[in-house]
Amino acid sequence: MKWKLTVQYLISILFIVFVVIFVNLLVLLGLLAYQQTHGNDSLSDETGETFTRQFSQYLSMENGQPAISEKGIEELKKFGGWLQVLDQNGQVVTSALAPDEAPSHYSPVELVHKYKYLDEQYTTHYIGQFEDYSYLLGVQHSAEERFVIMFNAQSVTTYVSKAIMWITIADLLIAMLIGLLFSSIITKPVSYMIDRISQLKKRNFSVQKTTRHGIFKPVFSNLNAVSETLEAHEEERRKLEKMREEWISNVSHDLKTPLASIQGFSELLKEPDITESERADYAEIIEQKSIYMKELLDDFNLTMRLRNQEMPLNREGTRLERFVRELVIEVLNDSKYSEHAITFKSSGEDSMRQIDRHLMKRAILNFINNAIVHNDPDTEITVSVTETGITIEDNGKGIAKKDIEQIFNRYYRGSNTENIEGTGLGLAISKDIIEAHGGSVTLTSEIGKGTKVEVLL
Template sequence: MRWKLTGRFLMAILCTVFCVILVNAIIALVFYAYYSSGEEHPASATDFTRTLARYITEVDGEPVISDKGIAALEERNAWLQFLDDNGNVIGNALAPATAPVHYTPVELVHAYKYRDENQVSTFVAEHNDIMYLVGIQDRNLSKIVITSNTSSITQFTAQLALIMIIVDLLIAIIIGFIFSSFLTKPIYRMIERIRMLKNRNFAVDSKHSRGLYRSIFHNLDDVAESLKLQEEERRKLEQMRNEWVSNVSHDMKTPLAAIQGYAELLQSNISTSEQTEYAEIIEKKSVYMRELLDDFTLTMRLRQQEMPLQLVDTNIVSFVRELVIDVLNDATFGERNITFNASIDKLTKCIDTHLMKRALLNFIYNALVHNEEEVILKVSVEEVGGTAVIHIRDNGKGITKADLPQVFERYYRGTNTENIKGTGLGMAIARDVIQAHGGEVELMSELGIGTSVIIQL
């Protein structure tokens, strides 16, 4: 993957270089076409010498230059001499007195190639068999005589262009490789981080990028932290679920063994009274197993928010009062010390009465079942800022600090619940029911002093 990204980046660099070369070639062609067109451009010294021919005529067999030609000579700081076939000067315009009156062929060649001591450059031209010589005084004007072979120039140009292209491509490859290594390195690190997350490795990268990808690496660290917490929670729930399955399997084996044993006894020759007794035992064990499975189903549906609430406007004060009365009417708890108190007569809230009743009874029954018979249980209802606050407190054994944070966890049994029947899901179900109503539950306890459950709706 790393080399694949590097290769793509190099390809992009090469394409960029190719486009630059192509654009440069187009620009060169445009300039060449422009300068090859018939448009007028500032004349060179040679062109100036040739253009003077338009001003030269022959009058009575003698060459003369027009006034416009003389004006052009003055503007260019130049002078002109007419020569015959023998190199003699037969006429001039603006020529200095020191100018030669005769030129040998060698002198003409020397004058054409070099400037004289007065910084005069000489140019020779011919028009209609009239030879003339133009001297231009300009220290910035210089001559370069080049002789070349056209075929060698073409070959040289082609070789030069090929060398330039190769060199440009090599430079582009080197620069592209350097930049691609620099830019793709953090991308490779990102791919590695994602692969680590895929393999459930949630370690945070200590080498943070400070460049373009800084925010991406910070987000990856946040994702790693979140996944790490979720993984820990998943493992914790998985462990607790396994423990619960183990407990349920153990609890199911006992009633199943009893049911099987008593069912076998019913098949033997026994009295009618024994048959009735064994049938009652089988029924009780079956009810316990059904309650266990019902509690498991309910807690799963509540946790996954798949339990639709049948909400009804209910007076919380009378609702809780009736629960306390129902508990007192139960023969098991009829002699217990339970009190109810309310600071108001009516407080209406929208609740699912069936689930809320089960949740509150779980709290009340826990206070009664897990404490001595002399325990005092106080239930109260009050309104605080529009919120219904239900307070259930006892002066029983209390809960240890080690058990307190886990009381509401599913499948958990505290150290003070030995030999107590139940599915181990009551407190978790009660908490989930309260939260499903948008409420909160707070549990406070001190060992040897008692426990308080505060429910806010």
């Protein structure tokens, strides 16, 4: 994988270099072509050759002789030059701004010599054509310099082709060396990232330490964060799977017992010699076991809906103090719990809360019922309404430390619940209901001193 990435990177680098060279050549050729075919509007901004070729526009024939216009003389002054017009024999027929020492006649050889070389006054000469006349334009101390180069076009073409080829090869070699250097820096961490993603795909969530992160440091950091998150989710999934298996085992056991009773007493009802009193007792037992099974299935359905956030809340404006006081009175009016010492207190204002009364009632009653059924009859239970929520506190047996950590888990039964009837979902349901309202539940307990449940709303 590493070498594959390196080769791909090198191919990309070489392709980019080749494209850059090709584009540079096109730009160079385009500029040369533009310069040859286009000129500037102002003569004063042109080169000497261009100025000379275009100066013929300021020449005209008057009385059979060439004449220079006033505009032409102004342009000569701007350009810093002078002009002499020659006939076919090299004789000067008219001039403008020419120095006194300028010759009045030129032979062909002299014209060629002046065009090619500077004279003693460092004057650069240019030659133009106007009808049957030629004109010589001189510029003293010109910023331009003329070099005469003789070359063979075929040789130059061959030379330029070879030069371009070797320059291209050299550029590609340099790009390859630089590409190899940088590819070792870039492709190595990329290859490592691909391996790490492959490990995550195989559910290997271990966090790995690496050195020389370079520009990929945030990527490695995020990969490790993803590994930690996935590991936490995997651990949570394993816990839920274990609890689900335990719950299925408990539910299966809890269902087998009432089902066995229902089946047994149903068979007894078929006996012809049973009395009406026995028949009524058997029917009552069957009814009780059926109700228990229904409650078990209802709790299972409710906890699943709460867990998947599929339980809509029917919120109503409720005065919290009055609501909790009525719950405590309802518990005390139950004949099963009328002898228990349950006290109601309120240390805050009777604040208004938006709650689902039915679900919140079930959650709070679950906490109170647990305090009752898991403790001795003489246990004192205090239900308090505070500014932040509700507190249920008792001075009973307390809960073992190992059970506190899992007390709100679904399907979990504590070590002191062997002889207690119930589905094992009560506290989990209560916690889910509170959290569905945007609240939270905390439980503290100590063996022999009691338990305290705080519901924060």
